[in-house]
Amino acid sequence: MRILLTNDDGIYAPGIAALKHQIQDLGQITVVAPAIEQSGVGHSITFSQPLRIREVHLNKEFVGYGVSGSPADCVKLAIHEIMENKPDVVISGLNMGANVGIHILYSGTVAAAVEAAIMGFPSIAVSFEITEHYADVHDAAKVARNVIERIIKHKLPRGSLLNVNIPSRPANQIKGIKITRQFAHDFKETFDKRTDPGGKAYYWLMGTDKLIHHEEGTDLSAVNEGYISITPLRYDLTDHAMYKKIEGWDWKHIIPEK
Amino acid sequence: MRILLTNDDGIYAPGIAALKHQIQDLGQITVVAPAIEQSGVGHSITFSQPLRIREVHLNKEFVGYGVSGSPADCVKLAIHEIMENKPDVVISGLNMGANVGIHILYSGTVAAAVEAAIMGFPSIAVSFEITEHYADVHDAAKVARNVIERIIKHKLPRGSLLNVNIPSRPANQIKGIKITRQFAHDFKETFDKRTDPGGKAYYWLMGTDKLIHHEEGTDLSAVNEGYISITPLRYDLTDHAMYKKIEGWDWKHIIPEK
Numbered sequence: 001m002r003i004l005l006t007n008d009d010g011i012y013a014p015g016i017a018a019l020k021h022q023i024q025d026l027g028q029i030t031v032v033a034p035a036i037e038q039s040g041v042g043h044s045i046t047f048s049q050p051l052r053i054r055e056v057h058l059n060k061e062f063v064g065y066g067v068s069g070s071p072a073d074c075v076k077l078a079i080h081e082i083m084e085n086k087p088d089v090v091i092s093g094l095n096m097g098a099n100v101g102i103h104i105l106y107s108g109t110v111a112a113a114v115e116a117a118i119m120g121f122p123s124i125a126v127s128f129e130i131t132e133h134y135a136d137v138h139d140a141a142k143v144a145r146n147v148i149e150r151i152i153k154h155k156l157p158r159g160s161l162l163n164v165n166i167p168s169r170p171a172n173q174i175k176g177i178k179i180t181r182q183f184a185h186d187f188k189e190t191f192d193k194r195t196d197p198g199g200k201a202y203y204w205l206m207g208t209d210k211l212i213h214h215e216e217g218t219d220l221s222a223v224n225e226g227y228i229s230i231t232p233l234r235y236d237l238t239d240h241a242m243y244k245k246i247e248g249w250d251w252k253h254i255i256p257e258k
Numbered sequence: 259m260r261i262l263l264t265n266d267d268g269i270y271a272p273g274i275a276a277l278k279h280q281i282q283d284l285g286q287i288t289v290v291a292p293a294i295e296q297s298g299v300g301h302s303i304t305f306s307q308p309l310r311i312r313e314v315h316l317n318k319e320f321v322g323y324g325v326s327g328s329p330a331d332c333v334k335l336a337i338h339e340i341m342e343n344k345p346d347v348v349i350s351g352l353n354m355g356a357n358v359g360i361h362i363l364y365s366g367t368v369a370a371a372v373e374a375a376i377m378g379f380p381s382i383a384v385s386f387e388i389t390e391h392y393a394d395v396h397d398a399a400k401v402a403r404n405v406i407e408r409i410i411k412h413k414l415p416r417g418s419l420l421n422v423n424i425p426s427r428p429a430n431q432i433k434g435i436k437i438t439r440q441f442a443h444d445f446k447e448t449f450d451k452r453t454d455p456g457g458k459a460y461y462w463l464m465g466t467d468k469l470i471h472h473e474e475g476t477d478l479s480a481v482n483e484g485y486i487s488i489t490p491l492r493y494d495l496t497d498h499a500m501y502k503k504i505e506g507w508d509w510k511h512i513i514p515e516k
Contacts, residue, residue, distance in 0.1 A: 042330075043300035043363045050452070050460040072300075072364075077461060080449050102376050104495060105301045106330075111363075118360050119444050146512045154507045160500060174513045179505045184494040186376050191338050194308070202308040203335060228512070232500035236442040237362060242418060242490035243437060249412045251435045254404045254486070 001027030001152070004087035004116070006074045007095060008108025010037040011056050011066045015094035015128065018141035023148060027088070031064025032078035034071060034108075039097075043111035044070045051077060071112035079119060089152060090116035093126030094137065094144050098165050100127075100219040100229065101183035113161050114235050122156035124148060124164060129223050131168040140166045143174065147228060165219060165229040178227040183218035259285030259410070262345040262374070264332045265353060266366025268295040269314050269324045273352035273386065276399035281406060285346070289322025290336035292329060292366075297355075301369035302328045309335060329370035337377060347410060348374035351384030352395065352402050356423050358385075358477040358487065359441035371419050372493050380414035382406060382422060387481050389426040398424045401432065405486060423477060423487040436485040441476035 003026065007016045011033035020029060035054060046069040054066045065082055067074045071092065079086060092112040099107040109125050116123035126148065128140040143166050151162060163182075167174060192204040214221050222229035261284065265274045269291035278287060293312060304327040312324045323340055325332045329350065337344060350370040357365040367383050374381035384406065386398040401424050409420060421440075425432060450462040472479050480487035 037306075040303050040305055041300070042302040042369065044302050045298050045300070045364050045463065047298055047463045047465065048295075050462050051449075052458075052460055073463070076447065076463065077449065080447075081451065081461060102493065105369075105372065105376075105493060106303050111300065114363065118363075143513070150507070150509065150512060161497070162504070171513065177509045177512055179501060181496040181498070181501070182494050184496075186378060189334065189338075191309075191335065193339065200310075202310055203339060204308050205303065205305045205331070205334065207305065230504060232497040232504050233495040234497035234500070235360065235363060235495070236440050237491040237493070237495075238439040238442075239419070239490040239492035240439070242492070243439070246420070246488060246490050247437045249408070251408065254408060254435055255401070255429065255432045 002085055002087045003027045003029045004078050004083065004090045005029050005031045006033045006071055006078070006092050006112045008034065008038045008041065008071045008112065009096055010034050011064060013096065014137050015096045018137045019094040019126065019144055022141040022145035026149060026152065030078065030083050032067060032074045032082055033064060034074060035066035035068050038070050038108045040106050041070045041108045042106050043072055043114060046070060046073050053077060053082065071108040072115040075112050075115040087121055089156065090121050090123040091126065091148060092123065094141050095127035096130055096137070098127050098129035098223055099125065099163065100165055100223055102187060104163060104182055110163055114233070117159045117161040118235055120159050122158060122160050124151055124162050126164045128166045129168040134168045134170065139171050143171050143228065161233045163231040163233050165223045167223045167226045167228065169226055173226065174228060175226045178222040178229055180219040180222045180229045180231045181217055182231055183215055183220035260343055260345045261285045261287045262336050262341065262348045263287050263289045264291045264329055264336070264350050264370045266292065266296045266299065266329045266370065267354055268292050269322060271354065272395050273354045276395045277352040277384065277402055280399040280403035284407065284410065288336065288341050290325060290332045290340055291322060292332060293324035293326050296328050296366045298364050299328050299366045300364050301330055301372060304328060304331050311335060311340065329366040330373040333370050333373040345379055347414065348379050348381040349384065349406060350381065352399055353385035354388055354395070356385050356387035356481055357383065357421065358423055358481055360445060362421060362440055368421055375417045375419040376493055378417050380416060380418050382409055382420050384422045386424045387426040392426045392428065397429050401429050401486065419491045421489040421491050423481045425481045425484045425486065427484055431484065432486060433484045436480040436487055438477040438480045438487045438489045439475055440489055441473055441478035
């Protein structure tokens with residue numbers, strides 16, 4: 001079993017180290033992750049500047065490859081240039097913070113898994129909801145390992161993609177697993193407008209810290225209620241429900257007469 | 259009619275200027291776009307540094323607001339901080355280059371429209387396939403205007419999102435309009451490995467220039483064949499087909515006994 005492990009928090013982040021430690025007996029693990037943190041970069045890719053790959057060592061031990069780009073870049077480079085043989089599964093995480101609802105779209109962690117799925121590899125994004133009440137990444141990585149092991153055992157099909165979120169509580173207080181759908185509503189973000197010492201305005205994006213929406217069956221409510229959330233995702237964004245409606249519109253005379 | 263106009267090529271790009279010129283009689287247009295080019299940034303958002311808004315003038319005329327962030331940041335800032343009244347429609351473009359297939363996921367142009375849809379506003383991403391054979395952005399903007407006008411007339415519902423691509427040919431040679439689905443396969447990208455003067459390796463991401471896949475009914479094949487492609491998109495990534503299958507897996511004993 002060949003596993004490609006990546007993330008968006010960067011190759012020095014505690015989440016990827018904890019997860020690597022927990023899954024190292026599952027197979028041969030290659031770590032290819034951003035050299036610096038890439039949270040919130042979404043599915044960005046780098047084509048207007050070249051990418052560098054650097055071997056990363058910690059305490060004289062080889063950790064993996066640090067890439068000067070996004071999580072999606074890491075997956076592309078790992079599969080095309082770094083790994084001698086293709087991975088059997090791509091795992092992205094353990095992210096420090098939940099990736100639920102529309103945050104899935106902003107998440108580099110999820111984007112890495114999406115990129116792997118596009119390239120035809122089964123992939124799993126794994127995130128850990130960190131709160132002020134609980135943030136033991138090692139405990140969360142143990143839970144993540146159990147989930148990953150089960151997913152691998154069930155042979156995730158080619159190009160399939162699961163988004164896993166682990167709630168912020170000790171493993172023995174997690175209520176169970178829920179298979180969920182993405183919570184697809186606005187999170188009501190705002191900006192905090194401030195003035196710099198020179199008198200000019202600047203704006204901080206303000207997320208809502210702990211979300212209070214409750215829509216049964218969603219990733220958001222599952223994590224809020226203390227369950228592990230597993231959401232199968234796809235990367236075909238076509239809105240088939242809207243398709244027929246648009247087809248029925250009057251599209252004549254858009255093009256100038258020939 | 260209030261229109262928010264944005265893009266990912268940046269506020270000084272020719273595509274946004276050409277499109278603004280063509281649609282200026284449709285309503286009151288507010289331009290809020292990245293201060294510098296943001297192609298390929300996907301749905302990235304900026305929360306680890308603050309954002310700046312700068313009034314942009316060209317030839318002493320007020321053009322709009324340049325934002326030190328991504329296209330998604332522009333939409334958030336425009337709606338929360340810049341526009342006095344909410345927009346009736348958000349338009350992202352005219353992008354210099356097609357956004358079809360999985361490139362939709364990498365596109366800042368599409369991400370801006372997705373962001374608007376999430377916030378509850380109807381939105382349209384418009385891109386122009388530029389080739390060595392044809393790249394007249396003013397001609398393309400005229401076609402884009404006709405499509406946009408028709409979409410507005412049909413009252414795109416709240417939160418709906420259309421991805422429009424205009425083929426690289428003179429308007430009078432465009433074959434017509436096709437309502438399409440996203441082409442959802444890998445584009446077989448590769449890397450060009452080079453060596454810098456210091457002897458170290460670097461990697462350029464290589465896209466395929468003109469795609470040769472033909473899968474009838476997709477955005478990619480429509481544009482390749484000379485049609486305007488209109489694809490309704492959604493931002494709920496849940497794979498409902500996979501959902502039932504995953505639910506049937508054995509999920510017992512993942513959590514340590516209490």
